[in-house]
Amino acid sequence: MITANPAPGAGTEARTGSSPVRAVPRRRKKRQWLPYLLLLPVVVAELLIHIVPMLIGVGMSFLGLTQFFIRNWTKAPGVGLDNYRFVLQFDEASGKALLHSFWTTVQFTVIVLALSWALAMAAAVWTQHAFRGRGLVRTIFLIPYALPVFASVITWSFMLQRDNGMVNHVLVDQLGLLDERPFWLIGDHSFWALIVVEVWRLWPFAFLALTAGMSSIPAEQYEAAAIDGAGVLRSVRWVTLPNLRSVNQVLLLVLFLWTFNEFTVPYTFFGRSAPEQADLISMHIYQNSFVTWNFGTGSAMSVLLLLFLLAVTAVYLLLTNRKSSDA
């Protein structure tokens, strides 16, 4: 879904080239201004909503844009790299908190990705071949993805209430697994509670992508594997997984970026103030910016986050593309 793909529509050149209507390329040449005209509205919109704000955001990270200047930013003093120095002071409280939030987000992302992918892969293999009720199962799996995040996550926060929630009712009252009612929305457990909610929300998308990828694997490959005596597991290993290479390449990157930038789920789940143990980076920057009203340091943190994501994406694409061209 990101840049890993060949541009959408690649390969159409070959098709029009071999087309019997020879007049088409000539008309193209004459009307070369048309595509630019068609693009113009989106280009202007992109400039206004993405490019310009982003440049301003980068500029803001070099300004002492505190609460006194937010209403009158032209008066804000330039502070050079001070904002970056400030947020990266890891021996100070604020720098420590940022580093902590960063590591929390890394761990959160890795665990969520692993769990979501594993659940999705298992479900996709189970539903690959038709059986009675398959359509119903697939539809049920889509529901978490179709529900608005704020509505489903608020439900989870109700389920995880300490005194009147469903989860503690089951664990303590019905199964008797625990004697004490644990808190799920604050303290150490909140990290794991957030992971469960995020996986619940995210895995259906991975399931969709993997199911779509599997549907284009030719049946002959499975038949050949079966003739060679491969069972279910070996045909997954030697037929399914290799065929899903490019799907997985994009899917994992997209899941990574979504999870790392996740804001809606923790914001709704914890109601504005995340506990320290589950302080994801987007929430951290958000709370810092709108509590201290220092947009200069907030922008510096956002820019650092973007640089990190760009670096990870670039390295990832480089590595996976080289591997696939070696293969």
Place this chain on the structure above:
Amino acid sequence: MREPAWFVWSRRIGLTLLCLFALLPVWVMVTTSLKPLGDVQGEFRWFPSTVTLDAFVEMWRTIPLGRYFLNSLVVSVIASVASVVLALLAAYAVSRYRFRGRQLFSVTVLSTQMFPGILFLLPLFVIFVNLGQTLGIDLYGSRPGLIITYLTFTLPFSVWMLVGYLDSVPRELDEAAAVDGNGPMGAFFRVVIPAAVPGIVAVLIYAFMTAWGEVLFASVLTDESTRTLAVGLQGYATQNNVYWNQIMAASLTVSAPVVVGFLLLQRYLVAGLTAGSVK
């Protein structure tokens, strides 16, 4: 391929557990919305002690749910329609023409999808506030302001998904339209758009859903009069009492149209959402 017994059984158990996991919050949402307030204050109950629709009546009074609903509706409809209209033109150009800058355009549009929303939020906030201050254009806290920020995420994926759908409309249709004497725009409006209607509707629904559920921008760029559902629903919990039955009734009410829309169009949506990864 013959499936061994262990695989069939693992499938039955695994899929059952996954279905329970997926549906658990739905069960809680539906049953809780039918409970009287007393049921949600003490120990959790799987079933309501008495089934009542009170929560669905009272939820409109506890917070101005109707206003939030209207705000969400206006903002989401305009943002999704605007982005689909703009994106359609661009997607036609990208799908049907080779031109200088095409690759650059695609890459730019797609890469903005990976950027953290917070990166745009702070500058947009400052821009809105200062535009109001210097030029008297009140975007901060207004619906048009929110619509503009929603385009930051609805526009890129609308372009991306629509390119995919338009690519799947056979080029022979364009050529047939050209033979009938249509120019490229004639072919676009008379042939390509009608052939891509399911895809266009799917993108529209998906853009609407994303806008409907947006929280980050809405939480700081709206005031009491323009607040949307995604943020306003938290209002039930800041009162002296937490009206969980009303929260669940409201959640169910605002989810139902979106879920029904998604499930009705699931075939087209799934094709569009996964097009990028399968190609």
